[in-house]
Amino acid sequence: MAKVRLDKVRKVYDNGKVAVADASFTVADGELLVLVGPSGCGKTTLLRAIAGLETISAGSIEIDGRVVNDVAPRERDIAMVFQNYALYPHMTVAENLGFGLKLRGCERAEIERRVADAARVLDLEGLLDVRPRRLSGGQRQRVALGRALVREPKAFLLDEPLSNLDAKLRVAMRVEIARLHQRLRATMIYVTHDQVEAMTLGERIVVMNDGEIQQIDTPMRLYEQPANLFVAGFLGSPAMNFFRGRMREDLRGLEMQDAVLPLADLESAGLPLDAVRGRDVVLGLRPEHLQLARPPATASLVQFDAALEVVEPVGNEAFLNLRFGDTALVARVPPQALPAPGEILRMQFDPSRLHVFEARSGHRIERSRVTA
Numbered sequence: 151m152a153k154v155r156l157d158k159v160r161k162v163y164d165n166g167k168v169a170v171a172d173a174s175f176t177v178a179d180g181e182l183l184v185l186v187g188p189s190g191c192g193k194t195t196l197l198r199a200i201a202g203l204e205t206i207s208a209g210s211i212e213i214d215g216r217v218v219n220d221v222a223p224r225e226r227d228i229a230m231v232f233q234n235y236a237l238y239p240h241m242t243v244a245e246n247l248g249f250g251l252k253l254r255g256c257e258r259a260e261i262e263r264r265v266a267d268a269a270r271v272l273d274l275e276g277l278l279d280v281r282p283r284r285l286s287g288g289q290r291q292r293v294a295l296g297r298a299l300v301r302e303p304k305a306f307l308l309d310e311p312l313s314n315l316d317a318k319l320r321v322a323m324r325v326e327i328a329r330l331h332q333r334l335r336a337t338m339i340y341v342t343h344d345q346v347e348a349m350t351l352g353e354r355i356v357v358m359n360d361g362e363i364q365q366i367d368t369p370m371r372l373y374e375q376p377a378n379l380f381v382a383g384f385l386g387s388p389a390m391n392f393f394r395g396r397m398r399e400d401l402r403g404l405e406m407q408d409a410v411l412p413l414a415d416l417e418s419a420g421l422p423l424d425a426v427r428g429r430d431v432v433l434g435l436r437p438e439h440l441q442l443a444r445p446p447a448t449a450s451l452v453q454f455d456a457a458l459e460v461v462e463p464v465g466n467e468a469f470l471n472l473r474f475g476d477t478a479l480v481a482r483v484p485p486q487a488l489p490a491p492g493e494i495l496r497m498q499f500d501p502s503r504l505h506v507f508e509a510r511s512g513h514r515i516e517r518s519r520v521t522a
Contacts, residue, residue: 151337152214152227152304153179154200159209161195161361169195171361172209177305180335184352186342187384192361193341197307200339201230214304229298233310235290237282237297244269244278247296261300268296271333272326288319292326299330305337312347324350345385349373357381379512382434382505388469388480391440393433394509397426404433409475415450419501425515426506434505437469440481442489443496453498461488472497 154177161170170192177183185193198204200211202223210217218226237246247268248261256264269275272292282290291311298306311327312320328351331338342348348355349369357364357372357380365377376382382390395406401423404411411433417423443453456479460471463485470488472479472495481497489495506515 151179151335153177153212154305154337154339155212156196156200157210157212159196159199159211160207161192161199161204162207168361170199170206173363174209175356175363175366177337177339180337182331182338182340182351182353184340184342184348184355185358186345186348186352186355187358187364189343191358193343193356193358194309196358197230197309197339197341200305201228201307202226203230227304228307229301229303229305230307230309231294231298231311233313235282235294235314237290237293239282242279242281243274243285243293243296246282246293247274247278247300250297251300264300264302265296268299271299271330272296286319287315288323288326291315291323295327295330299334305339308338308340310342311340312342312344320344320347327351345387349385357384359384375514376434376505377514379432379434379507382507382514386436388437388482390434390436390505391477391479393435393477394431396430397428399428401427404431407476409477411452411474412454413452413501416501418450419504420517421501421504421506422515422517430509431515432507432509432512434507435499435503437480437482439503440479440497440499442470442481442483443498448498450500451498452501453496455494456497458489458491458493458495460491463488470495 156173156175159170159173162168173196185196187193195204199206202221206219210219213226241249244265247265251261251264269278272295274292274296277289312323315323324347340351352369354366354368355372356366359380365372365381372381372385393404393406393411395404397404401413401416403413447453454474456472456474458470459473462469466485468483468485468488470481470483472481507513508515
């Protein structure tokens, strides 16, 4: 396996559209790195550039210490897995697995060894004589993974490999890919628009939007310390709640367009007081940190009233869709004794759970800037 390094990689199309803007990061040897973002954010273009299927406009791409900007795809020693499987329908599983090796002129004994190894790793041993039309979607995807595996490449590139599968099968295949990576410790770069896939598979995640890298970090640091409003809103289901307004000079409330969010005890909560006093800010709060208020009232908690619009029970939890002034909110709560739509509910949260962002730039205001 090998390290993959990108230095200020840029892709600009002939019409002037910037698909990737100065992407720089390093994928460690044996790491599973995920590129995630909405459709059109540039993640697949970046993956194709690493594979050599897209020429880059600037910057450099290194694989195993070798700059490969001008190296043909077949000579980069990488293997790519696509979302559409691309299996040959007239070939058996074994023939599909070994076809690329056959084209490369590998000896028959070597092909058989590698095919047998891949079939054992991916639990395909009982399907080697079967043709693709008789396989399930999950089995076809495992064959596609196996075809990459037999090449023993320096890096695996996976472009939304699970997007054609149903929800249950996606979960199963996600576990399969995680197990495969743990077993092989292979260098993998995985593209997806699905944040759950990104959070559960990636050792680190590159979050992209409009061709630009927004943040690179571990899943939990991205969730707990998002660098900006885009990352905060993109990762998490349901999405983070946002209170937009101007912080009062006395820090006792956030003046929103159609409501005032009462605030208290912000200093002990560690919020950056001087950075927010009298400023336009966005306060972010995860749905699991917004709770139904229970007596007795606690002075350290922020409390406010909100109208309940919709209740969504989802088994072991429920989502309360609320309206506070003109702001839509979601609370993640236990499923017991749920209130009815139309009720006015007293809600509460711990202010130390708030994320603070600059309203204009969207950048996170770090708690280390507290001076009061």
